[in-house]
Amino acid sequence: MSTASHGEYYIPEPSKWPIVGTVALTTSVIGAVNTIHAGEMSLLLPVGLLMIAYLFFGWFGSVIDESMAGKYSAQVDKSFRLGMMWFIFSEVMFFAAFFGALFYARVLSVPWLGGAGNNAATHEFLWPAFEAVWPLLSNPDNTKIVAPAEAMGAMGLPAINTAILLTSSVTLTWAHHALRAGNRLHLNLGLGITVLLGCIFLVLQVEEYIHAYNELGLTMSSGIYGSTFFLLTGFHGFHVTMGTTMLLVILIRCLKGHFTADNHFGFEAVAWYWHFVDVVWLGLYIFVYWL
Amino acid sequence: MNAVVEEHHDHDHKPTGIGRWLFSTNHKDIGSMYLWFAFTMFFIGGALALLIRAELFQPGMQIVEPEFFNQLTTLHGLIMVFGVIMPAFVGLANWQLPMMIGAPDMALPRMNNWSFWLLPAAFGLLLASLVMSIMGLGSAPNFGWTFYAPLSTTYGPDSTDYFIFSVHLMGISSVMGAINVIATIMNLRAPGMTYMKMPIFVWTWFITAYLLIAVMPVLAGVVTMMLTDRNFGTSFFDAAGGGDPVMFQHVFWFFGHPEVYIMILPAFGIVSSIVPTFSRKPLFGYSSMVYATASIAFLSFIVWAHHMFTVGMPVAGELFFMYSTMLIAIPTGVKVFNWISTMWRGALTFETPMLFAIAFIFLFTMGGFTGLMLCIAPADFQYHDTYFVVAHFHYVLVTGAAFSIMAAVYFWLPKWTGNMYDEKLGKLHFWLTCISANVLFFPMHFVGLAGMPRRIPDYALQFAEFNQIASVGAFVFGFSQLIFLYVVIKCVRGGEKATDKVWEGAHGLEFDLPSPAPFHSYTTPPVVK
Amino acid sequence: MRAVTRPLGLVCLLLASSPTLAEYQLNLEPGVTITSQNAYDIHQIVMWICVVIGIVVYGVMTYSILTHTKARGHKPATFDDNLTVEILWTVIPVLILIGMAIPATSALLAMEDVSDSDMSIKVTGYQWKWHYDYVGEDVSFFSNMNTPMEQIKNLEAKGENYLLEVDNKIVVPVDQKIRFLFTSNDVIHAWWVPAFGVKKDAIPGYINESWARIDEPGIYRGQCAELCGANHGFMPIVVEAKSEEDYLAWLGEKKTAQAAAAESGNKVWTMDELMAHGETAYNTSCAACHQVGGEGLPNVFPGIKGSAIATGDVAKHIDVVVNGVAGTGMQAFGAQLNDADLAAIITYERNAWGNNAGDMVQPSEIKAAR
Ligand code: HEA
Ligand code: HEA
Ligand code: CUA
């Protein structure tokens, strides 16, 4: 904290990126709603998404340039670290909402619909045929919401995916050690393998979704089991996609010779993010697939 | 305009033109934008409230259709909460935090600007649906600011999907703002300013920022579930597929209750800055203030279901949430008692900020008492969803949060502009506001206890008199705010020069800076003993 | 400052002396059940404790404001903490809160105990009316607000029970433990009768329970207490508590009347009969949304006047009304109304307000379409 006492503070120049970001997000969300409502792609959506991509490349690009130009003091570095840490915490809370929904359904609402607690009347008057077993292979109202034929098992693809993600965390840590030890070859190798594992994970995840939709009848709209399954794994998959992309960018930067043994915030931020995505997966594996 | 091109070290050089605001990386400019945004929204949200009060002036439907009335209520609540109180506090944080901790700016200035600019976008989306509704094209959100499912999912109007994304944008804005506050406070304090030497306003915002980071993403989560329930066939809130409409309320209030403390903790910080200044006495019980704030924040995570006593929770749950809520009275009481002890045996003067701060202590405490009554579950079965609740939360929000913001503006305006505001008009504004607020909100206790439900466009005859009084109060209150606007503009334009210290009893790093404060607050850190 | 405290003090006094201001009700009503009585008592206790704490807190503060001022030349003290008082003002509130929690807990436990009831009534919320089902008795009916539109639109003088009157009251016996089962057909509603101290949410897909044992015969009024859409303000509740014999007599009459209504679906109606009955039934069941004149509400509820469906193919019209439109306010009225009502309403819609389809729908056609 006392780093402030020497040297001048760094204050960035006025920047267009926040405005670009605002326009990009607004365009994308309007595009998204219009797409949903019209049932066909609204032009605003791809335009907005392209702007978001431009934003990321532009904003991070200028930050990288500034960083490479040595403009950042240790204090700025610390602000970035704090920013990344608390951003990840906010992501944890975002997932917490969906885990909360899962636990609520499993521990409370589904048993209640089956007559548990003081909900005997709920069962008797409204859903006499419903039996509360998780995962739900029969919904309270099967005519309105068609239940899946089969639940997603914990073995097979999900288990392989768990192994892949855990391994990727190890390879990433290996790369990090290599970076600190100044071993560029191992760094690039470790990172490269991590990116590869991320991609394999995503391919297998898509495979699993296809299996769920085509063979198990497990879809977003097959009741609360499908809802929690797809939103949790879906948002996780989205984060893996983001993480893999960021790792790829970091890999490219490493190949270009960016980062030094003791100055590599960009690398670390992405590593934290990747570990976070990993931990979320463990929670998913346990509560969505396994128990 | 390309920002990265040229370098300069002239710290008082201000960018000019519209670019100064669009591309700003300056905490003061961004702070001003937040405050003006909040002020604008206050008038819009207030105008909706005045329409509500006009319709409720007497029984019968006079001005609006029931359907439109619900849109008014919903947008009034949403705008006041997300568009007025929260941005105003962020604006104050932007202006004050760097000055108070001896920093040049916020830690992440570009992100700071993004946090701001997302807000006009979010409210643009929201208000667009209101304009469309007035023009007869579809309906604006009409399900209350709490947007309970399935009224907002299966039965929500088309504009609900825009509303959902608008909430996402507000959420991103708040989370980034909070991250910035945390990074600033943790990283940019002047040498020697340990945590337990930080001004209380800084402390309250520090803790508020944690609340924001913890709950805004949960709000984002719940609106996302709404989005998929509405459009992609999920059944989070539909019993037919094993979900539960009440689950919506649990997730919402897990956000919603901490949210109401997000709207009061910075207010506590403001009052804790003002009361010692005009008592000419140090703040009583600094460390207990800090611990009390932290306790309130902690408790706020485990009390949410006191908004849901009537949803049919198991009785053990009801008892738990009743007890945990009652506990909040203790740290809050500590705060009230500390303020009074600060005033005790001081040398009080009553400039406008102090008047608002004193009114805050009186009236917030009133709202706290009714809060305590509400948390008694067996009694809440009678109060819930009546005007008694409306009275409660307007006491804590209007005469609490909004009064604290007015107090803060009067308190720091001379520092911001270098000019003293017009004290006579300030006092006039205070008295009109304070009296009319009570005329407006006090009768709501009575109609509530007598059985008037909230969110109704028309009511039975026995509630007529008190509604009439409230409506009169509302109009006086509303138009008194034009005085406030005038005083602020007048002060920005000029006036008697303020000294650097501004107030005789003032303390704190911000009062060591010249008035008006330089563009980049502390470029070399002051040393705090 | 006095200008603030005076009115505040005054209103506190008003609050206390509520009986003297009989024409305005300022406080909770004690009600006619043990539950409402409990709620009232605990309310009084907590409110008075708060008033007393308020007097102390505001008193000290006011004293300080009046005397410790610079204007009076008061020199500021310099103290900034005092462990003893800080401990005191933490511990004393704890004790006070415990004092409140004890009666609150016992009241709550009593309220939530629905066991050993004498009878059950299932209450279902609809946009915007209540449906009552006397469990095991084969008696069930809808209850709609029947305050005329003219009164709401200020075209007529408002009646005594403006907005708090319904076509079918629910009738219950006194001195029996009545169990209520709440659920909903669409959005969340809340059934609230202040005199019983019962307010419970009616949640679609779930059943909540509550109970009341009413001490005195009489008519008790309440309202829906959860925002449920446009006409949330217009779904009142009226309960008539009667002696056991009167209640049983009413139940008997109700059964006979329902049997007769079911019978009416078997006869062939004339156009005039259909139109006359249709108008009443339409105004009760449909006008809340489609309006008395059939013009609807722009963008919210389509008009029936001139609507393609109401002037076109009759089978489609019957289908919309009987099966509703999923995911909209348009409910499946087949489950709510009997064949005769539906036939009359549809006939009326097709021939009123300048709609001149000219055709008639008989109850038998509805039966066939179900
Ligand atoms: C700034 C916002 C704010 C604040 C600070 C509070 C503070 C409190 N609120 Fe409030 N509340 C709202 C905003 C706020 N509330 C809103 C917006 C709603 C409605 C939402 C909606 O439905 O739309 C609401 C609704 C609400 C309900 C739900 C009512 C219902 O819908 O049925 C309840 C129930 O428990 C409640 C309780 C409390 C309590 C116990 C406090 C406590 O924090 C108060 C503590 C303070 C004191 C008690 C006074 C000072 C203490 C002393 C002087 C010490 C001694 C006192 C004693 C020992 C008694 N609030
Ligand atoms: C911080 C928050 C805040 C603030 C400041 C206010 C301020 C006011 N509120 Fe607010 N209110 C809420 C938060 C707030 N409210 C919330 C959360 C709800 C619940 C919503 C829900 O149920 O979902 C609510 C609900 C609510 C209701 C209940 C509605 C219902 O249940 O149907 C009422 C009714 O009287 C009301 C009235 C008022 C009034 C008269 C003011 C006054 O203080 C407003 C003062 C007016 C002005 C400041 C306007 C100034 C304008 C002019 C002078 C006109 C000139 C105009 C232009 C230039 C455009 N509010
Ligand atoms: Cu039904 Cu409100």
Ligand SMILES: [Cu+2]
């Ligand atoms: Cu709360």
